[in-house]
Amino acid sequence: PQVIFSGIQPTGTPHLGNYLGALRQWKTLQDTSPPATKLLFSIVDLHAITVPPSSASDLVRRKREMLTALLAIGLDPARSILFYQSSVPQHAEMQWILSCTASTGYLSRMTQWKSKLAAADVLVHRATHVPVGDDQRQHLEFARECVTNFHAAYGGTECLVYPETLLGKGSRRVMSLRNPRSKMSKSDPADRSRIALTDGAEVVRRKVNGAVTDSVEGGVSFDPEGRPGVANLLELLAAFGGVKYGEEVTAERLGNEILKCMAIKELKGLVAEAINAELDVVRDRYAMIEKLGDGYLEDVAEQGRKEAAESAEATMKLVRAAVGL
Ligand code: ATP
Numbered sequence: 001p002q003v004i005f006s007g008i009q010p011t012g013t014p015h016l017g018n019y020l021g022a023l024r025q026w027k028t029l030q031d032t033s034p035p036a037t038k039l040l041f042s043i044v045d046l047h048a049i050t051v052p053p054s055s056a057s058d059l060v061r062r063k064r065e066m067l068t069a070l071l072a073i074g075l076d077p078a079r080s081i082l083f084y085q086s087s088v089p090q091h092a093e094m095q096w097i098l099s100c101t102a103s104t105g106y107l108s109r110m111t112q113w114k115s116k117l118a119a120a121d122v123l124v125h126r127a128t129h130v131p132v133g134d135d136q137r138q139h140l141e142f143a144r145e146c147v148t149n150f151h152a153a154y155g156g157t158e159c160l161v162y163p164e165t166l167l168g169k170g171s172r173r174v175m176s177l178r179n180p181r182s183k184m185s186k187s188d189p190a191d192r193s194r195i196a197l198t199d200g201a202e203v204v205r206r207k208v209n210g211a212v213t214d215s216v217e218g219g220v221s222f223d224p225e226g227r228p229g230v231a232n233l234l235e236l237l238a239a240f241g242g243v244k245y246g247e248e249v250t251a252e253r254l255g256n257e258i259l260k261c262m263a264i265k266e267l268k269g270l271v272a273e274a275i276n277a278e279l280d281v282v283r284d285r286y287a288m289i290e291k292l293g294d295g296y297l298e299d300v301a302e303q304g305r306k307e308a309a310e311s312a313e314a315t316m317k318l319v320r321a322a323v324g325l
């Protein structure tokens, strides 16, 4: 049976990039996977501290916010295992063991080291499929390399499973609204560069209206190289508004046929509307869960911890035996 694992860092409120690149696909996978499929979605707090948080209470708050967001997008703790990475120490144990079979001096290469963290998370649950955004692809390559290294060092071919990437349909990178040549990110200091899932309808309108497009404000056309800002808006419209124009409408068709030459201001109006139409229910649910209070979140996290620990411990028993620990 399939095991689906993915994670998100509690480094801020999730944004449209996280939503289209990861969270929306998690929800779809939850709703369409056969009952035998195990689904694990982790709030990877151990990764979040590779950039030290400003304070412990800040990290605690961000973890709660992220769990609230996962529930708000429709993940159901009765079906999906939702847990904090640090609450399952097997993740850290696996990371240590993998770090010992590194083929290159990983400590001198920060990107590899971070990838190794991600690899441990995936491998400790013997995940077969990992839904991630396009920006995470090379991490999965690295996870596969770790499996090969582990087998070469210890044998134990029954311990670890080669994971596959699951790229969603609309899984292009969502770009920053302030600089359309870099990706939308939680850690960008400019709040206007991203749309958070919790931004109100009016804030969404304002941010989309303020999105950097061209110096030459011509009509609409799809040209990701020459006009990355407009292309980003068209990608968002395709991802959020597809239904209105038919199921498979692409950003390219929108820009070069359907909305060709439309004023950019008008396009921005359509984009904001399409985003708001889908986010309305997420925002409502977010507010509802906040009202339930921290007690509810703690119950969800505790249930997730138990189930994730069971999943990880089954792997670690095999791994420890293969290594001789
Ligand atoms: P940070 O800036 O702290 O790294 P982030 O916004 O990159 O935050 P992550 O927690 O690193 O978010 O990633 C969570 C998921 O969101 C990953 O699957 C990643 O591929 C996806 N993702 C992040 N940013 C984008 C984006 N701009 N477009 C598409 N997918 C994205």
Ligand code: MG
Pocket: none
């Ligand atoms: Mg990131």
